[in-house]
Amino acid sequence: MSRLRPAGFDELGLRRALGFGLLPALVAAMAFLAALALAGWVGAARLAQHWQSGAGTALTVEVPHPAAVATGAPGTRLAAVLRVLAVDPRVAHARALSGAELARLLRPWVGPGGLPAGLGLPAVVAVRLTAPPPPADLQASLDRVAPGTELARQGGWIARLMALARSLQASAGAALAVVAAVAASVIAVATRAGLAARREAIEIIHGLGATDAYVAGCFAARATWLAAAGGVLGAVAALPVLAALARLAAPFGGGALPPATTLAGWFAALPAPLWLLLPGLPLCAGGIGWATAQLTVRRWLRRLP
Numbered sequence: 001m002s003r004l005r006p007a008g009f010d011e012l013g014l015r016r017a018l019g020f021g022l023l024p025a026l027v028a029a030m031a032f033l034a035a036l037a038l039a040g041w042v043g044a045a046r047l048a049q050h051w052q053s054g055a056g057t058a059l060t061v062e063v064p065h066p067a068a069v070a071t072g073a074p075g076t077r078l079a080a081v082l083r084v085l086a087v088d089p090r091v092a093h094a095r096a097l098s099g100a101e102l103a104r105l106l107r108p109w110v111g112p113g114g115l116p117a118g119l120g121l122p123a124v125v126a127v128r129l130t131a132p133p134p135p136a137d138l139q140a141s142l143d144r145v146a147p148g149t150e151l152a153r154q155g156g157w158i159a160r161l162m163a164l165a166r167s168l169q170a171s172a173g174a175a176l177a178v179v180a181a182v183a184a185s186v187i188a189v190a191t192r193a194g195l196a197a198r199r200e201a202i203e204i205i206h207g208l209g210a211t212d213a214y215v216a217g218c219f220a221a222r223a224t225w226l227a228a229a230g231g232v233l234g235a236v237a238a239l240p241v242l243a244a245l246a247r248l249a250a251p252f253g254g255g256a257l258p259p260a261t262t263l264a265g266w267f268a269a270l271p272a273p274l275w276l277l278l279p280g281l282p283l284c285a286g287g288i289g290w291a292t293a294q295l296t297v298r299r300w301l302r303r304l305p
Contacts, residue, residue: 023190023223024230027289030183031234031281034176038281039242041172042273043249048165057092059127060152061085061142066123073145078123080145085127090135093128180288187223187292194219195300206304216297220290227289231282239270239278246270 063081070080078096085094097105102124129135142149195202202215 023187023226024233026186027183027227027230027285028234028237030179030186031231031285032238033234034179034281034284035235035238035242035278037172037175037179038277039238039245039274040175041169042271042277043246044165044168044172045273046271047249048162057129057131059129061094061125061127062150062152063123063125063146064148070145071147077146077149078125081123081125081142081149084141084145085125088135088138088141090130090138091127092130095126097124097126180284183227183285184288184292187227187289188296191219191223191293191296192300194222195297202301203304206301212298212301215301216294219297220293223289223293224286225289228282228286231285234285235278235281242274243270246274 061081063078066076066078068077069075070077073080073083075083082094082096085091102121105124139149139151142151206215
């Protein structure tokens with residue numbers, strides 16, 4: 001008998017019971033929110049990586065009495081410190097700040113008039129390491145030529161920034177879980193409405209021998225298609241919003257972007273992981289639709305007389 005049915009025959013009338021209307025629109029809204037949550041998760045991960053490779057490799061060396069004679073080395077204490085830093089393979093770059101740069105750094109605390117004349121300031125050396133964390137034996141090497149030299153590490157700030165990034169990722173993950181739960185609830189409600197609308201037809205074919213798996217499969221196939229279509233709509237709608245947010249956040253991640261004069265240039269701001277994750281939204285939406293419809297229909301059929 002199945003061979004006599006035309007292709008795409010809808011014997012349960014699900015195209016009317018579960019029409020292409022409210023359900024795909026609601027799933028599209030959920031997919032849009034899921035795309036924003038994914039962008040938050042990816043953005044937090046990229047910022048954490050940038051902070052760790054940027055601030056995590058920054059080091060400040062303060063050399064008191066920089067013009068005094070170094071201990072056991074020729075030249076001044078500042079020159080000896082710079083030589084120690086220059087030969088250390090873990091130091092990528094070291095530069096002593098000029099007097100004008102120090103004055104600009106201290107201006108918020110001492111005012112535009114500057115420090116009193118004759119007040120000795122330590123020399124400040126900005127150091128960039130090849131990789132975090134700061135070497136543990138660097139302090140001892142500097143103390144041998146310039147006792148009293150201090151290393152100002154950024155460990156406290158890095159720990160706070162990493163904790164912030166992890167919190168943002170956890171929040172994005174929680175948002176994804178909530179969106180998935182709401183999407184499942186919406187699909188379950190729509191499926192129950194479809195069951196109520198087609199109750200008579202379902203009871204007839206069920207009484208004629210149709211199995212629970214067949215009826216559930218019909219509803220699941222329809223719900224999967226509608227949910228996947230909503231996922232596609234939501235992901236596509238989120239693309240321009242995500243591109244705009246990515247362009248705004250690019251300076252904080254140290255990224256250089258092409259001008260947004262073309263479509264390709266506009267979307268170039270989106271990170272590669274997001275391009276890989278966004279196509280998964282329709283697949284996840286379809287999977288949620290299939291599983292939710294299967295469970296909802298099978299529970300409903302078990303209560304039939």
